[in-house]
Amino acid sequence: MTDTWRQLADHRAATGDRPIAALFDGDPDRARRCTVAADGLWFDWSKTAIDDTALDLLLALAEGVPSRREAMFTGERINETEGRAVLHTALRATEGPILVDGRDVLPEVHATLDRMRRFADRVRSGEIAGQGGRYTDVVNIGIGGSDLGPVMAALALAPWADGPRLHFISNVDGADATDTLKGLDPERTLVIVSSKTFTTIETMTNAETVRRWMAGRVADPASQFAAVSSALDRTAAFGIDPERVFGFADWVGGRYSVWGPIGLSLMLGIGPDRFDEFLAGGRAMDHHFRSAPLEGNLPVMLALVGVWHHQVCGYPTRAVLPYANRLLRLPAYLQQLEMESNGKRVTMDGADLDRPSGPIVWGEPGTNGQHAFYQLIHQGTQVVPCEFIVAARGHEPDLDHQQKLLIANCLAQSGALLRGRSLEEARALMAGKGLPEAEAERQARHRVFPGNRPSTTLVIEALTPFTLGQIVALYEHRVFVEGVILGINSFDQWGVELGKELALKLGPLLDGGDADGQDASTLALVAHIRGVRGD
Numbered sequence: 001m002t003d004t005w006r007q008l009a010d011h012r013a014a015t016g017d018r019p020i021a022a023l024f025d026g027d028p029d030r031a032r033r034c035t036v037a038a039d040g041l042w043f044d045w046s047k048t049a050i051d052d053t054a055l056d057l058l059l060a061l062a063e064g065v066p067s068r069r070e071a072m073f074t075g076e077r078i079n080e081t082e083g084r085a086v087l088h089t090a091l092r093a094t095e096g097p098i099l100v101d102g103r104d105v106l107p108e109v110h111a112t113l114d115r116m117r118r119f120a121d122r123v124r125s126g127e128i129a130g131q132g133g134r135y136t137d138v139v140n141i142g143i144g145g146s147d148l149g150p151v152m153a154a155l156a157l158a159p160w161a162d163g164p165r166l167h168f169i170s171n172v173d174g175a176d177a178t179d180t181l182k183g184l185d186p187e188r189t190l191v192i193v194s195s196k197t198f199t200t201i202e203t204m205t206n207a208e209t210v211r212r213w214m215a216g217r218v219a220d221p222a223s224q225f226a227a228v229s230s231a232l233d234r235t236a237a238f239g240i241d242p243e244r245v246f247g248f249a250d251w252v253g254g255r256y257s258v259w260g261p262i263g264l265s266l267m268l269g270i271g272p273d274r275f276d277e278f279l280a281g282g283r284a285m286d287h288h289f290r291s292a293p294l295e296g297n298l299p300v301m302l303a304l305v306g307v308w309h310h311q312v313c314g315y316p317t318r319a320v321l322p323y324a325n326r327l328l329r330l331p332a333y334l335q336q337l338e339m340e341s342n343g344k345r346v347t348m349d350g351a352d353l354d355r356p357s358g359p360i361v362w363g364e365p366g367t368n369g370q371h372a373f374y375q376l377i378h379q380g381t382q383v384v385p386c387e388f389i390v391a392a393r394g395h396e397p398d399l400d401h402q403q404k405l406l407i408a409n410c411l412a413q414s415g416a417l418l419r420g421r422s423l424e425e426a427r428a429l430m431a432g433k434g435l436p437e438a439e440a441e442r443q444a445r446h447r448v449f450p451g452n453r454p455s456t457t458l459v460i461e462a463l464t465p466f467t468l469g470q471i472v473a474l475y476e477h478r479v480f481v482e483g484v485i486l487g488i489n490s491f492d493q494w495g496v497e498l499g500k501e502l503a504l505k506l507g508p509l510l511d512g513g514d515a516d517g518q519d520a521s522t523l524a525l526v527a528h529i530r531g532v533r534g535d
């Protein structure tokens with residue numbers, strides 16, 4: 001493996017000056033060859049500098065993926081630092097058995113899904129109602145993986161929203177709860193407290209706040225609460241009826257949990273049948289990931305492009321640019337999925353990682369991003385590999401001309417990134433504008449685009465519950481493959497712990513408590529803030 005990394009580095013050094021466009025000149029078939037299709041998805045990676053040699057070396061890096069993949073799908077405890085299996089795929093599986101320690105987990109997964117379905121149907125039909133009648137609104141309280149998935153999916157699947165309106169409170173900033181609750185009728189609002197651990201300070205604080213908001217207006221606020229959690233003792237202590245608690249096992253990581261009970265708010269919003277389609281999309285991607293050869297395997301190829309750009313070429317970030325406005329929160333969702341999973345600094349056995357771990361992931365939907373940060377992507381000094389996502393069809397047939405404009409913009413951007421505009425072309429642009437020669441030259445230089453900036457394009461037929469499931473599972477498996485190649489544990493998140501611990505200590509300090517162990521800068525900030533507040 002070390003040899004392969006070295007060969008990749010050498011190959012990059014030897015070919016780094018070759019423009020990506022030259023790869024097309026030398027290979028008329030490149031645009032067709034450098035694609036992967038999977039159940040209606042079409043992934044084009046031709047606009048990258050990966051040539052046949054690089055591809056072979058990258059595929060060699062992925063040699064260990066199949067055995068690790070089987071270990072994941074079959075319930076081995078591959079999350080070694082927490083001693084857990086990693087089986088979010090079981091949440092969308094229909095065929096078993098899937099054994100953890102010799103016990104099939106599928107019957108319980110399906111029993112919980114059935115309970116969710118029954119609950120969702122009864123809430124949506126009004127059979128389960130609030131004190132003021134049929135629930136008009138659902139508020140999900142959760143953070144991180146207990147929030148981002150349902151938020152992202154609820155926005156993405158807005159055309160299928162035919163149940164109560166969905167709202168999400170995540171931030172411990174009281175502004176979040178205040179603004180979300182504004183205008184809601186407490187008597188017709190169902191609250192779901194979503195927390196795997198039921199200890200997360202933000203979620204528990206917001207749950208108390210919402211309970212107080214209800215308490216003034218609803219005789220029995222607890223009756224309008226449900227919970228999604230693995231900690232049944234704690235949900236009971238909070239006063240939530242066990243009938244309305246939906247649990248999941250420790251083999252589902254927070255950022256992989258939208259497929260199960262954490263998706264309850266989504267199911268309430270779009271209905272169990274549409275939720276099933278979302279699961280089916282994820283399942284289709286699982287099947288593809290598990291069965292397609294590596295070079296024709298969409299998650300594997302997406303991962304290899306990622307490894308090429310970050311670990312081999314050294315580009316520090318990657319932008320996810322959905323040309324689908326309803327995928328507004330997909331970049332935020334992927335930030336947790338990718339950065340919490342692969343933002344690690346030691347390998348599985350605790351040795352220092354001797355290459356960069358996962359990249360910084362960011363993005364915004366097109367076309368909005370074009371009028372904001374694309375300037376840097378086109379002409380800045382850093383190279384930002386771009387991952388475009390676009391749908392062939394929109395959901396609004398009468399606005400198809402807008403869909404075509406959207407697609408045209410997406411393709412125009414990736415084309416412009418590839419080709420750029422040379423100084424000669426920029427000079428030609430300025431010629432005939434009647435400017436003095438020196439000024440025309442100066443202006444021309446500002447209009448040069450270096451081009452040769454890599455991108456990939458994922459084309460979906462349309463954004464539907466099924467295709468959303470495919471996309472989410474695709475990125476999950478991409479993270480997995482990158483993690484296997486790096487030899488890290490993609491399924492723990494120790495990096496979030498220290499900040500949590502220190503926040504607990506700092507709370508009392510803001511009230512004038514003991515300053516032991518704090519650094520001087522933090523103490524000065526506390527003193528300043530207390531001064532401003534007049535505490």
Ligand code: F6P
Nearest residue numbers: 144145146195196197200254496
């Ligand atoms: O931020 C760390 C984290 O543990 C995430 O992995 C998780 O999604 C989030 O907190 C919320 O945790 P919980 O569901 O236990 O409230």
